[in-house]
Amino acid sequence: MDQRPRLDDVAARVGVSTASVSLVLRGAPGPSAETRRRVLEAAAELGYRADRTASMLARRRRHLLGVMLDIRNPFHAELVEEIQAEADRVGYEVVLSTLTRHRDEERAVETLLDFRCEAVLLLGPDFTDKRLGALAGQVPVVTIGRRVADRDVDVVRSADHLGVAESLAHLIGLGHRRIAFVDGGRGAVAAARRRGYRDAMRRAGLQDEIRIIPGDHTEEGGIRAGRLLAVADDRPTAVVASNDRLAVGLMDAFLRAGLEVPHQVSIVGYDDSTLARLAHIDLTTINQDAPAQAKFAVSAAVQRLDEGRRERVETVLNPHLVIRGSTAPPP
Amino acid sequence: MDQRPRLDDVAARVGVSTASVSLVLRGAPGPSAETRRRVLEAAAELGYRADRTASMLARRRRHLLGVMLDIRNPFHAELVEEIQAEADRVGYEVVLSTLTRHRDEERAVETLLDFRCEAVLLLGPDFTDKRLGALAGQVPVVTIGRRVADRDVDVVRSADHLGVAESLAHLIGLGHRRIAFVDGGRGAVAAARRRGYRDAMRRAGLQDEIRIIPGDHTEEGGIRAGRLLAVADDRPTAVVASNDRLAVGLMDAFLRAGLEVPHQVSIVGYDDSTLARLAHIDLTTINQDAPAQAKFAVSAAVQRLDEGRRERVETVLNPHLVIRGSTAPPP
DNA sequence: GGCGCCTTTTAAAGCGCTTTAATTGCCAGT
DNA sequence: ACTGGCAATTAAAGCGCTTTAAAAGGCGCC
Numbered sequence: 001m002d003q004r005p006r007l008d009d010v011a012a013r014v015g016v017s018t019a020s021v022s023l024v025l026r027g028a029p030g031p032s033a034e035t036r037r038r039v040l041e042a043a044a045e046l047g048y049r050a051d052r053t054a055s056m057l058a059r060r061r062r063h064l065l066g067v068m069l070d071i072r073n074p075f076h077a078e079l080v081e082e083i084q085a086e087a088d089r090v091g092y093e094v095v096l097s098t099l100t101r102h103r104d105e106e107r108a109v110e111t112l113l114d115f116r117c118e119a120v121l122l123l124g125p126d127f128t129d130k131r132l133g134a135l136a137g138q139v140p141v142v143t144i145g146r147r148v149a150d151r152d153v154d155v156v157r158s159a160d161h162l163g164v165a166e167s168l169a170h171l172i173g174l175g176h177r178r179i180a181f182v183d184g185g186r187g188a189v190a191a192a193r194r195r196g197y198r199d200a201m202r203r204a205g206l207q208d209e210i211r212i213i214p215g216d217h218t219e220e221g222g223i224r225a226g227r228l229l230a231v232a233d234d235r236p237t238a239v240v241a242s243n244d245r246l247a248v249g250l251m252d253a254f255l256r257a258g259l260e261v262p263h264q265v266s267i268v269g270y271d272d273s274t275l276a277r278l279a280h281i282d283l284t285t286i287n288q289d290a291p292a293q294a295k296f297a298v299s300a301a302v303q304r305l306d307e308g309r310r311e312r313v314e315t316v317l318n319p320h321l322v323i324r325g326s327t328a329p330p331p
Numbered sequence: 332m333d334q335r336p337r338l339d340d341v342a343a344r345v346g347v348s349t350a351s352v353s354l355v356l357r358g359a360p361g362p363s364a365e366t367r368r369r370v371l372e373a374a375a376e377l378g379y380r381a382d383r384t385a386s387m388l389a390r391r392r393r394h395l396l397g398v399m400l401d402i403r404n405p406f407h408a409e410l411v412e413e414i415q416a417e418a419d420r421v422g423y424e425v426v427l428s429t430l431t432r433h434r435d436e437e438r439a440v441e442t443l444l445d446f447r448c449e450a451v452l453l454l455g456p457d458f459t460d461k462r463l464g465a466l467a468g469q470v471p472v473v474t475i476g477r478r479v480a481d482r483d484v485d486v487v488r489s490a491d492h493l494g495v496a497e498s499l500a501h502l503i504g505l506g507h508r509r510i511a512f513v514d515g516g517r518g519a520v521a522a523a524r525r526r527g528y529r530d531a532m533r534r535a536g537l538q539d540e541i542r543i544i545p546g547d548h549t550e551e552g553g554i555r556a557g558r559l560l561a562v563a564d565d566r567p568t569a570v571v572a573s574n575d576r577l578a579v580g581l582m583d584a585f586l587r588a589g590l591e592v593p594h595q596v597s598i599v600g601y602d603d604s605t606l607a608r609l610a611h612i613d614l615t616t617i618n619q620d621a622p623a624q625a626k627f628a629v630s631a632a633v634q635r636l637d638e639g640r641r642e643r644v645e646t647v648l649n650p651h652l653v654i655r656g657s658t659a660p661p662p
Numbered sequence: 663g664g665c666g667c668c669t670t671t672t673a674a675a676g677c678g679c680t681t682t683a684a685t686t687g688c689c690a691g692t
Numbered sequence: 693a694c695t696g697g698c699a700a701t702t703a704a705a706g707c708g709c710t711t712t713a714a715a716a717g718g719c720g721c722c
Contacts, residue, residue, distance in 0.1 A: 004469070006709085007709060007710095008708085016671075017672045018708090019671075019711080020670085022711085028711095030669085032670060032671090035671085049445060051709070053393070053708080055708080057676095057677045058710040058711080059677085060677075071408045072605075077403050081431040084433075088433075093442070100412040102416050103415060114382070220609055252609075275550070278550050278554060278580070281550075339678085349680095350681080350682095351701060353681085354681090361701080362700070363699080382679070386679050386680070388679070389678075389680040389681080390707085391680090
């Protein structure tokens with residue numbers, strides 16, 4: 001309400017120019033120790049804080065990273081936490097733009113561009129490669145979580161097919177053969193995991209056991225799939241889910257159908273979300289190392305912005321299996 | 332990368348001043364129909380979009396609402412969706428600032444202020460009333476979800492005690508007497524619900540049955556409480572949880588302990604989150620009407636900003652019970 | 663005392679837009 | 693022909709900061 005103090009106010013109070021104050025406040029070289037002290041003191045007294053809007057405009061640089069996410073996705077929540085922390089560390093601010101029912105990816109990105117973010121990080125986007133390429137023509141783009149063919153888009157992802165392959169190796173090692181997969185729907189991430197399942201089954205000589213149940217990366221989807229599978233007469237002895245939420249839905253449906261997990265049926269998830277770690281869910285799943293992905297993504301952006309990198313970079317992390325209580329040998 | 336077009340570029344292309352272009356683009360009166368047409372055309376051709384940073388600075392008004400939330404909270408996710416939509420409708424932009432492990436409320440709000448949001452909406456803040464009052468001295472503040480005593484802070488909340496009272500009325504109506512409450516921890520929201528439980532139990536003459544299990548608004552907390560309750564020899568016949576996540580944890584723990592819900596024990600949640608609606612969770616719970624809360628909150632802010640309201644307003648919505656499958660008469 | 667060389671400070675030119683007051687051009691009215 | 697009035701347009705002054713080039717001061721040295 002009462003106007004916040006401006007640079008002028010601080011300058012007037014100390015009796016120096018605004019230039020000096022600006023220099024001091026950003027720790028730039030120039031001002032003498034004495035001036036620094038007095039400016040800092042005055043700023044503190046007035047409770048001065050710079051207006052980001054104004055300083056963004058004045059600096060040719062904005063030091064702003066845009067992040068597009070789906071606020072309902074717990075894995076995104078984890079990533080955002082880490083992105084915030086890392087951005088802080090390297091001196092960038094973060095602006096979040098979320099998908100909602102009435103706000104599609106196009107619109108979410110538009111908002112980020114209107115704020116003139118210097119780079120955008122897209123969490124699991126479903127944009128086409130072509131659209132991503134076009135976007136990368138306007139602003140550095142880093143996608144997290146999926147493969148992108150375009151040669152201007154930086155990518156950070158974990159090797160989804162390896163993750164699924166590890167799950168299968170684990171299950172097969174336990175003696176399972178009839179292993180179904182609950183699908184994650186149309187998205188790019190889901191596609192990679194589905195393909196990983198198919199390939200791994202084939203490589204294990206289990207091509208005849210391949211069975212993909214449609215689904216959609218939500219608990220609801222898992223429940224539907226679970227109901228379906230629970231009553232099948234050729235019920236699989238193990239199920240791999242395209243993500244943790246599906247797995248939780250599955251587990252719930254199985255429990256209600258009177259099936260014991262893992263004794264009658266094993267379940268493996270994907271993401272190692274906080275959900276999976278809950279004592280009673282205790283889900284065997286694939287960890288994607290969100291903190292590492294966040295760090296790589298932020299530094300990909302920063303390298304483009306501050307260090308002039310031009311060539312694309314693709315960082316592929318190796319996911320790893322976390323064995324918990326939802327898997328056991330087949331009955 | 333290649334500089335985005337600026338106002339000048341559009342103006343030059345049409346052969347008019349930047350002033351005219353600015354007026355046209357914001358639909359302000361003045362420019363002739365012919366000019367409008369040509370400007371719009373040129374803007375489209377160039378793919379011009381205004382730089383929000385610059386226009387915010389130039390306008391004395393910023394048309395920016397800051398929202399502080401906890402990105403891990405599903406109820407917050409719902410609120411944010413609706414806040415976005417409503418803000419859109421009334422011509423405001425929204426900037427999100429989330430709590431994380433390394434970012435407390437103070438810091439989250441600081442970010443919003445640095446962007447010079449014209450008002451801030453705080454989702455379920457744990458600030459003290461005093462701190463909120465101080466904040467309200469700097470910028471209009473709307474809190475959502477809890478009571479605040481300060482006379483400058485606008486409040487939108489649902490009557491938590493009524494919600495809990497309804498839950499109890501429902502359970503008592505079914506014949507329950509031994510009804511426990513799983514607590515939500517230290518926050519302001521949790522306190523209101525706890526109090527609601529105590530009062531309602533007393534009013535029903537069940538003061539001797541009052542039993543409050545510590546907890547913390549997470550699934551984990553629910554699981555701990557569930558384990559505890561499952562083995563108690565004076566096991567309650569019904570449990571009211573301070574929120575849905577707790578309830579889901581409870582339900583999970585009970586199921587694993589071999590207790591049937593609702594036949595051996597009934598559960599009621601709070602929030603009516605999407606989780607509660609899942610076919611297999613099917614939780615009886617309290618609906619808080621997130622869309623309505625979001626609308627009231629946004630319009631509270633807008634009234635202060637655009638219509639000069641000065642007196643505080645407190646909007647208290649009546650929550651309502653949603654009866655689903657997790658409650659039944661006692662065994 | 664004058665000169666060059668540092669260090670510290672500051673005037674002033676933006677950043678890309680909005681907004682207001684002033685200007686221009688037209689036409690009707692006298 | 694001249695004026696007043698109106699609609700359309702624009703020049704120019706910011707918004708609150710950053711940044712650069714230039715100014716000012718201080719010092720030692722010839």
